[in-house]
Amino acid sequence: MRAIFERELDSLMNGLTGYVYGALMLLFGGIYVMAYHLEGSIDFTYVLFSMTFIFLIGIPLLTMRSVAEERHQKTDQLLYSLPLSMTRIVLGKYLALALVMAIPGLILGLYPLVVNALAESGAIPLKSAYGALIGFLFLGMALTAIGLFISSLMDNVGLAAGACFMVMLLLYFWTPLTGYISDSPAASLIAFGAAAAVFGIILWRLTRNGGFALVFTAVLEAALGVCFALWRTRFGGLFAEVVGKLAVFDRFDSFSYDIFDLRSIVYYISVTAVFLFLTVQSMERRRWAA
Amino acid sequence: MIQVSHLTKRYGDRTAVEDLTFTAESGLVYGFLGPNGAGKTTTMNILTGCLAATAGQVTIDGFDIFDQPAQAKARVGYLPEQPPLYTGMTVREYLSFVARAKGVKVAALDQDLERVMTVTGVTDVAERLIRNLSKGYRQRVGIAQALLGDPSVIILDEPTVGLDPLQIVEIRELIRSLGKDRTVILSSHILSEVQAVCDRVLMIHRGRLVASGTPAELESQFAGKITYRVTVKAGPLEVREALETVPGVGEILTRPDDAGRCALEVSVTDPAGDMDEKLSFALSDKRIPVLRLEREQASLEDVFLALTKDAGEQPESGKKKRRWRGGRRHESDL
Numbered sequence: 001m002r003a004i005f006e007r008e009l010d011s012l013m014n015g016l017t018g019y020v021y022g023a024l025m026l027l028f029g030g031i032y033v034m035a036y037h038l039e040g041s042i043d044f045t046y047v048l049f050s051m052t053f054i055f056l057i058g059i060p061l062l063t064m065r066s067v068a069e070e071r072h073q074k075t076d077q078l079l080y081s082l083p084l085s086m087t088r089i090v091l092g093k094y095l096a097l098a099l100v101m102a103i104p105g106l107i108l109g110l111y112p113l114v115v116n117a118l119a120e121s122g123a124i125p126l127k128s129a130y131g132a133l134i135g136f137l138f139l140g141m142a143l144t145a146i147g148l149f150i151s152s153l154m155d156n157v158g159l160a161a162g163a164c165f166m167v168m169l170l171l172y173f174w175t176p177l178t179g180y181i182s183d184s185p186a187a188s189l190i191a192f193g194a195a196a197a198v199f200g201i202i203l204w205r206l207t208r209n210g211g212f213a214l215v216f217t218a219v220l221e222a223a224l225g226v227c228f229a230l231w232r233t234r235f236g237g238l239f240a241e242v243v244g245k246l247a248v249f250d251r252f253d254s255f256s257y258d259i260f261d262l263r264s265i266v267y268y269i270s271v272t273a274v275f276l277f278l279t280v281q282s283m284e285r286r287r288w289a290a
Numbered sequence: 291m292i293q294v295s296h297l298t299k300r301y302g303d304r305t306a307v308e309d310l311t312f313t314a315e316s317g318l319v320y321g322f323l324g325p326n327g328a329g330k331t332t333t334m335n336i337l338t339g340c341l342a343a344t345a346g347q348v349t350i351d352g353f354d355i356f357d358q359p360a361q362a363k364a365r366v367g368y369l370p371e372q373p374p375l376y377t378g379m380t381v382r383e384y385l386s387f388v389a390r391a392k393g394v395k396v397a398a399l400d401q402d403l404e405r406v407m408t409v410t411g412v413t414d415v416a417e418r419l420i421r422n423l424s425k426g427y428r429q430r431v432g433i434a435q436a437l438l439g440d441p442s443v444i445i446l447d448e449p450t451v452g453l454d455p456l457q458i459v460e461i462r463e464l465i466r467s468l469g470k471d472r473t474v475i476l477s478s479h480i481l482s483e484v485q486a487v488c489d490r491v492l493m494i495h496r497g498r499l500v501a502s503g504t505p506a507e508l509e510s511q512f513a514g515k516i517t518y519r520v521t522v523k524a525g526p527l528e529v530r531e532a533l534e535t536v537p538g539v540g541e542i543l544t545r546p547d548d549a550g551r552c553a554l555e556v557s558v559t560d561p562a563g564d565m566d567e568k569l570s571f572a573l574s575d576k577r578i579p580v581l582r583l584e585r586e587q588a589s590l591e592d593v594f595l596a597l598t599k600d601a602g603e604q605p606e607s608g609k610k611k612r613r614w615r616g617g618r619r620h621e622s623d624l
Contacts, residue, residue, distance in 0.1 A: 073374075077340055078374035
């Protein structure tokens, strides 16, 4: 795992990727710090809140190559033939990406100290600033895991970057979008039913076992029907609620309101774990297909 | 040692490998021979754990590649069809990465690197970026990578593709020396290569093992009739008289020319007998000067062509055509 980690780090730092990402984050970090603090704001969390937008470009840039490039160059064959479990390989890659993602964030952490040292009046409250920075880094970690997963689905770096950017954009505007979901119980049922059908199709494509996927989807739909009959009122707004849970970026909001929300940290760790698991599965799937 | 039993791989409804069973012993070089698309690469990918099989079992030194992948893979070195090189690294960096990923101990790392770089002849380019290397050197780095960690089984998918003739000779020598105390499996669609390098040949056609054995065994097994091509300075009748009484001689075709010579094609029914000697003695007893005498036998190429023709076809029917193809093997010239 250490060898994989070091190689990934090496490729990030020897190529331009790591530096471009770092420059991007630090440049915009600097611009935001300057802009906010010249205006007299003493709230560093504003800077970080604005910086989450830069992840939309930063994360695809950072993660696009991670697996897609290996697949394109056929170096992934080496990974498959190594006496290492896929979990370790994915973890090694992820840790390198997470480290490169975190370094500019840590440098950003110096800015409040610099501002406080230079400020003539009104110091930045460091506790909330660093609390928010921790939240910011955990958000970055979760997004990096999502980016890694998207890269593992592609064998074209450009496509991986594009798809990752799209997903990041969608997640960024997730909450306003989920606002359009109808609150009626029937709409929830239909939406869940459609989601189950999509899941069935994915299952069919993955396993190439039409019968199994069909039966599984039918059972899922039937269970939905039964639940709906029993707890009809509970269905009101349920779909919007469930989908709302995926609002990765919005979890950061509480940090910018000066609340250190441990639940959000746990949430980010969970998202990271789920997407790393999915990445391992997507890599393992290649072993079964072609 | 590598044991493969009833290995099958299907892609949807296309069968790439079907019921493949063989054992590869240590100390021998095995050659997978088959036309493009025969299932060589698929088989090799399964043997190295890069691809999962639909059915069947692969064990390496007793470790199952699917159930105990870490132990099994640690004993295999693999050069895929396209060498998996990180082109942004130098040769030394790359090999050091592979060695560490394979779990080579830090203390033994430098020694192992030097060893594989020396045997593959890449020491001179150790500090160069892989992207700046020629195809031949890249292939060698790919082989070097497979040798790291001193695996007991080495699997090479078309190891000499893209190399110049001198490099091919070097790599073949390297493969032969590796095969002395290891199991080496290589794939190729080049017959002369397999003939030159391999102790055992596994012929694969449409995912099935159609023949296996030493190159000589395969040749004799599929040889059918052995024919002698003889040119003598005598008339056709004279020669027939001399040869017809020799035991083991079958049909004799004669083709006299204007200069008093006669070209013969002598079919032999008893391939084991010392027909070279019997024929030449029979002719010399009659004081017939022999200008040429050569034994003609099915070569590995003939076997290959016969087996990879359509499976339904009788081996006999391809024979007349086969006789006139190139690549004949002459065992004795007089």
